[in-house]
Amino acid sequence: MKFLADENFHGDMLRGILAAFPDLDIVRVQDTHLSGAPDDKLLEEAARQGAILITHDVQTMTKFAHERIRAGLPMPGLVEVAEDLSIGQAIDELSVLIGAGNPADFENLVWYVPLR
Secondary structure, three states, X not given: OEEEEOOOOOHHHHHHHHHHOOOOEEEEHHHOXXXXXXXXXXXXHHXXXXXXXXXXXXXXXXXXXXXXXXXXXXXXXXXXXXXXXXXXXXXXXXXXXXXXXXXXXXXXXEXXXXXX
C-alpha cells in the first residue's frame, strides 16, 4: 500500500509508524511539489498515485473525499486521525489499519482514528 501524509500530519506519529513499518511506502506532502496545495488537489494527486491520504484535517478533507466518491472519481482512501489523540494511541491504531489492511479496505472510504 502507498500512503501520502498531509502537511498537517504529526511528525512524531509518522516517525512511529515508520518505526513499526520501516518499508512502508509513505511520502510527506511537504517533501513534494504539492506543499501548500489545496485539499481537493491533494486528494486528486493521491488518487493519481493510488495513495491513501493520512491527515488531521477533518474540516475540509472529508468533504472533498465524499465529493470524489459521489462523483465516481477515484479515491484510494482517507484516514482522518484525531489531532488530540495521544501519539502512542494513534501509532497503535494506525498500525492495526496498516498491518491488517489491503488497498481494497480503504478504497472509497474515510477511516477515523481512533477506530470506532
